[in-house]
Structure formats: C-alpha cells, structure tokens
Amino acid sequence: MKYWLMKSEPEVFGIDHLKQMPEQTDHWDGVRNYQARNMMRDQMRVGDQIFFYHSNTKEPGIMGIMEVVREGYPDHTALDPESRYFDPESTLENPRWYMVDVRYKRHLQRNITLAELKQHQSIHDMPLVRRGNRLSIMPVTGEHWRYILNLETI
DNA sequence: GCCAACGTTGGC
C-alpha cells in the first residue's frame, strides 16, 4: 500500500464536500498536469491512503485522510464543453486526462498546517514543503506518513 | 492582490 497527498482548494472542493457526497466518495477530476496524471493513471491502487490537503486558503494544510476506491480511468470532464476542465485535445478514443475515485475516511483531530510542517526537519525533503512546489498530487513515504500522523496528537 | 516558481506553447 502506498501513501499520497492531494491538494484541493476548499472553496472549490474541500474535505467537507467529499464527506457529504453519497457514500462519501467522489472522482478526483480536473487534474491537468501530466506528472499528476501519470500518478493517478499508473501508480495509485485501491486501498492507498491519501492526505487531503487544502491549498490556496488562509491556513493551507493537511485536513484529513481519504483512500483510493477506484483506480485511474479517463476524466470525463475533459470531454464536456460545458466544463471548466474541458480540453478539446482529449477524445473518447484517446483520453488525455485521468482521475481516480476517493472515499473520505476521517478528519485529523486537528489541522496540520503547512507552516507547522515546515518546522519539522525530519520531513524537510517532502516536495510539499520545498520552495516553488506546485504539484497537486505527490507520493508520501511511509516514514513521512507516520511522522505526520504522530503530530496529530501533540 | 502580489508575485515567484514553474509548466506549456509556439515561433523560429
């Protein structure tokens, strides 16, 4: 089983939105970055655990945990001219963008902010805390995962 | 709202 972190803007789709979905499950659509797409298409497996991260907000940070319930399949919003994620280059026969389905598991007992994460030397090589990082999906090592979860109860 | 960092596009 692998670990991941996925970013989303709470104004657009936050962890509470996911929690309120039927079966607390939704597809992670709208990713339009090749590196992130490749991870969803090729690497994420059912059961993988994911940190739900709120970006572009007052206090960016890790809010909770979700898990992969369906592996990579074509992102249909790329085919929908009405969608803000429409991509004329993507077709049914040759889909360019992929998504996975995720299910809400739980909120952390407290939010672990980016500012706090940056203070911990043990995780300073996480892409998340590195300058200029813009990846919206990134792998998290088991070591980092456990370290961050331990911060929850401090 | 600003702006640094980075990815993508397209002219040549």
Add this chain to the structure above:
DNA sequence: GCCAACGTTGGC
C-alpha cells in the same frame, strides 16, 4: 530543439 512569452499555482 531552443527559448521567450504566457498562463497557472499557491504561499504569503
């Protein structure tokens, strides 16, 4: 294939 211009991300 290079690289300048442009668009987007996302912290602050």
